[in-house]
Amino acid sequence: MHPAPSIILFTVLSGFGFGLISIVGLLQFLNQISTVDIVIFSVIGLFFSIIGLISSFFHLANKKNAIKSMSQWQTSWLSREAISSIFCLSIVVGNIGWVFVQNRYINEVGIILFLLSLFTIFTTSMIYAQLKTVPSWNNLLTPALFIFTALAGGSILLLDYASLVLLLIFAVLQVLFWYIADQSFIYKETSVGTALGFSKNEDIRAFDVAHTNRNYLLNEMVYKVARKHAIKIRYISFFAAFVLPMLLILMFPSNFSVSVFVIGIHFVGIYFSRWLFFAEAKHSVSFYYN
């Protein structure tokens, strides 16, 4: 699949933003956070979520109809994502206003924010996980990875050792995701044979191209990535998203300026991880162009 920067930035930034909001919400529910911190970190979360959503807007080819994307929540995960994110961000804004004016907070609002922001991340992941056409996405690991990526990123600024646990869970899921994506069994049912109506093992090769130049399908869904680079990028991603942040947090616990630096490195790692998420995914239409 085509790794469009607008989509990668959307999933990375809004994922981090909603991850941060969910951690703030959890701490607010547990009475473990000051009113000043709620305002500061909610504003940061809000900022990243909105930048992410704006970035996704630039992916649209017909932007004037974007508002209509809120209408089909009964069947469409993308529609649910749009509604859920707007709803969640409205509550965040309300919570910030309440805390700022009253200088105290309502615990119950915290748990609502926690669940709603997790649900928003889940809906984002389901946009990809629902697609039977991309078997490496079409499993429960995709939502699990998206949710724990967001929680790990969001926790770096606010939690010390607890963020190490979340980073560790993220790292395990990430490795598992890459491992599963590499297994040929996820494409076990589809082949050029079944794509053309024959049996799975029918020996068929493309004889001539259907068109003389690239087209939308090839640009969007038959993205070829150099496999040798893919492995290198996995190492870079894993090192930047997990190993370095882990070491820095262990060496400098509770150091806010280090945390900000760690977030920067973590972003680079997650960006590469998401790039691979798209670039390595194989869509069933590619069988027609085998």
Place this chain on the structure above:
Amino acid sequence: MTKLPKCEDKKLGLLIDLDTCVGCHGCVVSCKEWNSSGGEKQLSDINSHQKGPVGTFLNRVHSYERENSCTNEAETFYFPRSCLHCEDAPCVTVCPTGASYKREEDGIVLVNEYDCMGCGLCAWACPYGARELDLVSGVMKKCTLCVDRIYSEELPPEDRVPVCVKSCPTGARAFGDFNDPNSDVSKKVKERGGVDLMPEMQTKPVNKYLLPRIKSKNSVSSVGSVVEEETDATGLLGWVDRALSKF
């Protein structure tokens, strides 16, 4: 609405015979022509007369080769690929704006271009690559089964079929109601064993394909029988052959 209808009254679709298709791209050209002329609907081209032309098409013809299990020779066949108007169309349910829909009366899957925001998710959801985003208008394009022809009262009755069916010079494409067991397409599917593409995707395509039949060893089209060396020529050629063989 992006909810799929519970049951359609009719299941209109195409039956494509890969044994008959000669890969002329006539359906591709006529489809592009019909869907680019008149009204607001356009299938745009970029750089159409320069280097690197790209365009939107609703139909593409691929060609493949496979080994004949009987003669062990390679055989080519052509494969027109377009929307299959699936019963469980995943492109419809993923649509966030409600632009994609499946008609209850005849099962045709359509895009309302006034609602489409060009996110491209429906093209990702389609296993068959049947949807292409038009790069000029920014909305999703797909086969309409020529909904503006098949119900048209201005066209003579014999022209009320999709233009790809009308234009096919070998009659490799047939149009009909797959819900009606007595329709020509249903009978042919039964008789020849029509197949679904990628049944494992559980999309339940309406369009069916008839696969190329395996040609027998004695068939004229077998490469060996055509290019065999002529050894027992008679008449003038036989005399030339015998005369030249002496040297």
